[in-house]
Ligand SMILES: Cc1cc2ncn([C@H]3O[C@H](COP(=O)(O)O)[C@@H](O)[C@H]3O)c2cc1C
C-alpha cells in the first residue's frame with residue numbers, strides 16, 4: 001500500500017496529528033523529580049528524556065532500534081550552477097554510503113544507529129524549479145510514500161539527505177513557507193563564494209516568482225520547489241508522527257523539509273528534536289521559525305544526518321541518566 005496515495009491522504013495525515021502520551025510524560029516527569037540530583041540539574045537532558053517518554057508512551061524510554069535513514073535525490077536546478085560540486089557526486093556518495101566510507105557511516109556506528117540509504121530515482125533529476133515544478137504530483141506522492149515506508153519499527157528515527165544542489169531547494173522551501181528575502185535563506189552550501197551565493201539567491205528569487213500563485217499548500221510548496229529526498233524526509237516525519245516515533249532532524253536541508261508542513265500545521269514539529277544547528281546561515285532562522293532548540297552547535301555543515309547522529313549520543317546519555325539513576329528513596333538520601 002502506498003502511504004500517501006493522494007494529495008488528500010497527505011493533507012488528512014497532516015491535519016490529524018496524534019499527540020504524545022500525557023500519562024507517560026507525567027510519569028517520566030515525576031521520576032525525574034525523584035532522582036538523586038537537585039531538581040532540574042540535568043538541564044536539557046531531563047527534557048529530552050521526558051520528551052522521549054511521551055512519544056514512546058513509556059515512563060522509561062529506550063533506543064533499541066535507533067535508525068538513521070538517508071534519502072538521496074538529484075536536482076535539475078544544479079544546471080544553474082548553484083553548487084560548488086557537480087551533480088554526479090550524489091550517486092557517487094550513495095556508493096560511498098554502501099561501501100561504508102562516508103561521515104554518516106562512521107557517525108551512525110558511533111551512535112549505535114542502523115543506517116538505511118534510500119536512493120530516489122537518481123537517474124531522473126527533478127526539473128529545474130526556475131523553469132517548471134520540480135516534481136509531478138505522482139513523483140512527489142511517490143517520494144513522500146518512500147519516506148513513510150522507510151520509517152519501519154524504529155524507536156528513534158534520525159533523518160538525513162544527500163543531493164547536490166539541495167541547499168538551493170531548501171532555501172526556496174524556507175522562503176516559500178516562512179517569507180523573507182531569498183538572500184536571508186541562502187548560504188554557501190558545499191562551498192560557494194560570495195558571488196556564487198548571490199547567484200543562488202537570484203535563482204531562488206526566479207523560482208519563487210515562477211510559482212508564486214501556487215505556493216499555497218504544503219504539498220504544492222514541496223512539489224514545486226523541493227526534491228525527491230526532501231519529500232522523502234517530509235513523508236518520514238509525517239509517518240513517524242502517526243506511529244508516535246520521535247524524530248531527530250539534521251541540518252538546514254533536513255529542517256527545511258519540514259518547513260512546508262509546519263506552514264500548514266505548526267504542530268508537526270512536536271515529535272521532532274533538532275539535532276544540531278548547522279553553519280549554513282539560514283538554519284538558525286529556520287529553527288527559530290519552527291520553535292526548535294538545537295541540541296548541538298558544532299559548526300558542522302555536511303548533511304547526511306551527520307549532526308543528528310552525533311546528537312543521538314546525547315539522547316542516549318539523557319536516557320541512561322533517566323533510567324539508570326537511583327531515586328532519593330532507593331539511595332536513602334534526604335530530599336530538599
Ligand atoms: C562529497 C560530498 C558529500 C556530501 N554529503 C552531504 N553533502 C551535502 O551537500 C549537498 C548540499 O550542498 P549544495 O546545495 O551546495 O550542493 C547535499 O548533498 C548535502 O547532503 C555533501 C556534499 C559533497 C560535495
Ligand SMILES: O=C(O)c1cccnc1
Nearest residue numbers: 251252253278301302303
Ligand atoms: O546544514 C546542512 O544540512 C548542510 C549544509 C551545507 C551542505 N549540506 C548540508
